[in-house]
Amino acid sequence: xxxxxMKSLTPYVPGEQPxxxxxxxxxxxxxPYPPAPAISKFLxxxxxxxxxxxxxxxxxxxxxxxxxxxxxxxxNVFAGNGSDEVLSFIxxxxxDADFGPVLFPEFTYSFYPVYSAFYNIPFTKVSLKDDFSIxxxxxxxxxxxxxxxxxxxxxxxxxxxxxxxxxxxxxxxxDRLVAIDEAxxxxxxxxAAGLINEFDNLLVIRTFSKSSSLAGIRLGYALGNEKxxxxxxxxxxxxxxxxxxxxxxxxxxxxxxxxxxxxDIAERIIATRKRFVAAASxxxxxxxxxxxxxxxxxxxxxxxxxxYTRLKKQKILVRFFNKPxxxxxxxxxxxxxxxxxxxxxxxxxF
Amino acid sequence: xxxxxMKSLTPYVPGEQPxxxxxxxxxxxxxPYPPAPAISKFLxxxxxxxxxxxxxxxxxxxxxxxxxxxxxxxxNVFAGNGSDEVLSFIxxxxxDADFGPVLFPEFTYSFYPVYSAFYNIPFTKVSLKDDFSIxxxxxxxxxxxxxxxxxxxxxxxxxxxxxxxxxxxxxxxxDRLVAIDEAxxxxxxxxAAGLINEFDNLLVIRTFSKSSSLAGIRLGYALGNEKxxxxxxxxxxxxxxxxxxxxxxxxxxxxxxxxxxxxDIAERIIATRKRFVAAASxxxxxxxxxxxxxxxxxxxxxxxxxxYTRLKKQKILVRFFNKPxxxxxxxxxxxxxxxxxxxxxxxxxF
Numbered sequence: 001x002x003x004x005x006m007k008s009l010t011p012y013v014p015g016e017q018p019x020x021x022x023x024x025x026x027x028x029x030x031x032p033y034p035p036a037p038a039i040s041k042f043l044x045x046x047x048x049x050x051x052x053x054x055x056x057x058x059x060x061x062x063x064x065x066x067x068x069x070x071x072x073x074x075x076n077v078f079a080g081n082g083s084d085e086v087l088s089f090i091x092x093x094x095x096d097a098d099f100g101p102v103l104f105p106e107f108t109y110s111f112y113p114v115y116s117a118f119y120n121i122p123f124t125k126v127s128l129k130d131d132f133s134i135x136x137x138x139x140x141x142x143x144x145x146x147x148x149x150x151x152x153x154x155x156x157x158x159x160x161x162x163x164x165x166x167x168x169x170x171x172x173x174x175d176r177l178v179a180i181d182e183a184x185x186x187x188x189x190x191x192a193a194g195l196i197n198e199f200d201n202l203l204v205i206r207t208f209s210k211s212s213s214l215a216g217i218r219l220g221y222a223l224g225n226e227k228x229x230x231x232x233x234x235x236x237x238x239x240x241x242x243x244x245x246x247x248x249x250x251x252x253x254x255x256x257x258x259x260x261x262x263x264d265i266a267e268r269i270i271a272t273r274k275r276f277v278a279a280a281s282x283x284x285x286x287x288x289x290x291x292x293x294x295x296x297x298x299x300x301x302x303x304x305x306x307x308y309t310r311l312k313k314q315k316i317l318v319r320f321f322n323k324p325x326x327x328x329x330x331x332x333x334x335x336x337x338x339x340x341x342x343x344x345x346x347x348x349x350f
Numbered sequence: 351x352x353x354x355x356m357k358s359l360t361p362y363v364p365g366e367q368p369x370x371x372x373x374x375x376x377x378x379x380x381x382p383y384p385p386a387p388a389i390s391k392f393l394x395x396x397x398x399x400x401x402x403x404x405x406x407x408x409x410x411x412x413x414x415x416x417x418x419x420x421x422x423x424x425x426n427v428f429a430g431n432g433s434d435e436v437l438s439f440i441x442x443x444x445x446d447a448d449f450g451p452v453l454f455p456e457f458t459y460s461f462y463p464v465y466s467a468f469y470n471i472p473f474t475k476v477s478l479k480d481d482f483s484i485x486x487x488x489x490x491x492x493x494x495x496x497x498x499x500x501x502x503x504x505x506x507x508x509x510x511x512x513x514x515x516x517x518x519x520x521x522x523x524x525d526r527l528v529a530i531d532e533a534x535x536x537x538x539x540x541x542a543a544g545l546i547n548e549f550d551n552l553l554v555i556r557t558f559s560k561s562s563s564l565a566g567i568r569l570g571y572a573l574g575n576e577k578x579x580x581x582x583x584x585x586x587x588x589x590x591x592x593x594x595x596x597x598x599x600x601x602x603x604x605x606x607x608x609x610x611x612x613x614d615i616a617e618r619i620i621a622t623r624k625r626f627v628a629a630a631s632x633x634x635x636x637x638x639x640x641x642x643x644x645x646x647x648x649x650x651x652x653x654x655x656x657x658y659t660r661l662k663k664q665k666i667l668v669r670f671f672n673k674p675x676x677x678x679x680x681x682x683x684x685x686x687x688x689x690x691x692x693x694x695x696x697x698x699x700f
Contacts, residue, residue: 001496001525001551002581003446005469011587014407025403034399043393049384051566051601053375054559057364081431084590096353111591118588119355146351175351201351209404216401216596231352237361238468240434246566247597251401 005120012114015319024342026333027317029154029184029294031213033265033336036258039214039251046247055246058233062249065256066221070193075226078233079252081243083183083207083220084111089235090148090203090222091115094177097122099145105134107326109154109181121145132156132288132296136168146177146201151192152184155321155331157290162190169199177228179203184292186211186266187273193223200225210293211266212255217248269293269334276332276340283347298328299350307350314346355470362464365669374692376683377667379504379534379644381563383615383686386608389564389601396597405596408583412599415606416571420543425576428583429602431593433533433557433570434461439585440498440553440572441465444527447472449495455484457676459504459531471495482506482638482646486518496527496551501542502534505671505681507640512540519549527578529553534642536561536616537623543573550575560643561616562605567598619643619684626682626690633697648678649700657700664696 015028034040059079067074080086095102101122104112116123126138132153139147152159165180172178180192182204193204203224209215222232236243244252255262277287277295287297299307304320307330311318318330334340365378384390409429417424430436445452451472454462466473476488482503489497502509515530522528530542532554543554553574559565572582586593594602605612627637627645637647649657654670657680661668668680684690 001444001527001578003442003444003495004448005446006443006581006584009584009588011584012591013587014404014591017404017406019406028404030404031402033402035401039401040398043396043398046393048390048393051385051389052381052383052563054364054367054378054380054565055568056367056369081593082590084592088589092353093356094351094353096355098354114588118585145353177351213402215404218405218592218595228351231356234356234359234361235468237363238359238464239438240432241362241364242434242568243431245568245595245598248595 008117008120010114010117012111016317018317022315024316024335024339026335026339026343027319029210029333030215031210031265031269031293032339033213033268035213035251036255036261038254038258042250042254050246055242055244055249057241059244059249062244062253062256065253069256069259070223072193072196072223073226075229076196076223078222078229079244080220080236082209082218083181083205085243086205086220086222086232087111087181088115088118089232089239090179090205091119091121093231093235095119095121095145097145099176100143101145103139103142103144103147105149105153107132107156107323109150112148132158134158134160136164139168140171144176146179147172148179148181150181150183152189152291154184154292155294155319155326156288156296157292157294158288159189159291162192165192166195169195169202172201174201177201177203179205181205183207183210186262187293188270188291196223196225200227203228208252208255211262213265214251214255217251219244219248219252272337272340273334275337276334276344279344280347283344285347294331294333296329296331298330299347302350304328304330310350311343311346316343316346358467358470360464360467362461366667368667372665374666374685374689376685376689376693377669379560379683380565381560381615381619381643382689383563383618385563385601386605386611388604388608392600392604400596405592405594405599407591409594409599412594412603412606415603419606419609420573422543422546422573423576425579426546426573428572428579429594430570430586432559432568433531433555435593436555436570436572436582437461437531438465438468439582439589440529440555441469441471443581443585445469445471445495447495449526450493451495453489453492453494453497455499455503457482457506457673459500462498482508484510486514489518490521494526496529497522498529498531500531500533502539502641504534504642505644505669505676506638506646507642507644508638509539509641512542515542516545519545519552522551524551527551527553529555531555533557533560536612537643538620538641546573546575550577553578558602558605561612563615564601564605567601569594569598569602622687622690623684625687626684626694629694630697633694635697644681644683646679646681648680649697652700654678654680660700661693661696666693666696
């Protein structure tokens with residue numbers, strides 16, 4: 001009864017989401033600040049009679065707001081049920097075994113190999129440099145169906161400068177997709193969205209989960225040439241015509257229109273990150289340079305699992321990855337100053 | 351750049367969703383009444399700080415509420431981003447070209463062939479009887495990977511009695527899925543959910559879009575043996591771990607817990623349907639017997655498209671299907687008594 005294609009699946013395992021509220025949650029890169037105040041006002045004043053109707057299937061107002069913020073056209077924007085769904089449609093629409101494997105970094109978002117298995121697409125993990133940075137040369141001169149990298153990368157937090165992405169696009173085959181997953185771009189990096197009008201094979205993926213504090217509503221989007229967006233729309237309309245609900249479309253639109261609030265909380269997180277990195281380094285921790293709302297950190301002599309377990313006992317959740325090469329590290333989300341002080345007190349006892 | 355698998359797609363086209371509010375919308379089978387009042391209270395009182403966190407990924411409270419209402423266990427319930435997403439995962443998880451084509455009725459939900467193309471699954475359309483009813487004999491003794499039928503069927507509204515579904519399950523291969531899509535079951539039919547503990551190969555699919563007036567939040571679910579539910583969960587977690595957002599989970603839970611309200615509005619729609627069918631029949635319309643919140647109707651001498659066009663000019667939207675065999679019909683959603691009176695006045699001029 002189970003289809004053969006199910007045999008190759010090893011599902012993605014998201015970070016723990018304890019429902020009892022007793023933990024300081026620094027494990028799933030959520031934003032510690034609330035979403036834009038206009039969202040609260042909207043929800044309080046909303047007429048629930050609107051919910052009886054199907055949502056507008058193309059999220060046109062939301063896409064128009066995003067396009068205006070980016071200096072693009074609505075036809076350059078695709079919206080989905082979280083950037084995870086957007087990424088899934090990207091794997092479906094652009095990556096094909098007949099063209100070669102999809103390329104992504106050895107240590108990166110662990111959903112990429114899962115999507116590959118879901119659609120039966122071979123992949124090649126490309127090594128990082130010793131300092132965990134990406135070397136664009138390693139993605140060139142290969143038989144490939146396309147590539148995807150997060151920038152900054154996760155779980156490392158390491159950023160690839162925009163001029164490197166430009167060099168990559170200039171040399172990567174123009175008929176193969178380059179997907180830049182910018183889930184964490186708001187925390188100090190420069191976006192590749194400015195290159196979209198120049199490179200027809202570039203897709204930039206964003207999420208409202210991190211910088212907009214809206215992980216709970218599930219909203220993400222892709223920016224790119226209108227032909228790429230059309231293909232994503234065709235995939236969506238062959239899977240589920242209305243993935244983005246009425247409330248989510250509206251909340252996303254309000255968050256985009258209050259960019260100042262989003263920038264403000266991103267600045268606060270960047271400042272907290274700096275303070276935390278300085279203080280933890282002073283305690284002998286080694287931390288990769290991060291441009292994200294998390295840091296990838298290790299304490300020499302301890303495994304990531306050991307750090308995770310000790311912190312969990314103190315009601316602090318971080319994430320570790322039981323993989324050779326990164327098993328010494330934990331990924332720590334940047335919370336409020338107060339939360340990071342509590343974490344610092346805890347790690348002082350190590 | 352576009353993957354070869356995209357070549358075979360012809361996306362589903364949902365009914366029009368005009369955004370100007372100027373139409374009487376009888377084209378997409380939405381409920382004319384607002385959702386349960388508890389949902390309004392929840393949205394007004396909700397703390398938006400909750401939205402900064404990812405939703406609970408398994409929708410456990412919602413699934414528990416549904417299970418209690420159905421006399422099942424939470425492990426018998428799978429929740430998704432609309433029943434369209436649930437259906438998509440069903441096609442992925444259970445239908446396999448190696449086992450044979452998937453079977454569904456000749457005239458049915460037009461998303462089924464779209465899912466088939468999305469996952470490259472062959473299908474066979476099984477003819478309906480002359481009265482548009484389903485003959486279960488036609489689904490037996492065939493090489494097949496499984497079958498899916500809506501009950502009541504759409505766009506016909508015709509209901510297959512529960513004893514026929516039992517007879518089908520008794521004779522269909524026990525290692526092949528039987529999916530009963532009960533989007534419209536609340537409007538007079540008897541659910542097959544009571545057969546789940548008896549038949550391991552039965553999945554029943556439901557939506558909050560119709561009987562719960564919640565098309566705007568995108569929520570659907572499947573009921574079945576826990577092994578089937580596990581397979582759907584594996585598919586979901588390999589596509590998008592958090593398809594059902596925080597607000598949607600909560601609204602669904604509140605709707606399930608106010609079953610009385612849901613039953614009450616369903617009763618009102620059934621009563622309106624009866625009155626409308628009597629009045630339209632008296633005007634010479636031919637209407638298939640419906641157990642849904644819509645009717646499939648024709649006016650001899652006119653095409654479905656002609657009826658659609660004339661009504662649209664009068665600001666009433668219905669849906670027609672430009673397919674041989676049903677091109678004379680329009681599908682008319684049952685609205686409020688007032689809306690149906692307006693429609694009756696309009697068709698009197700034909």
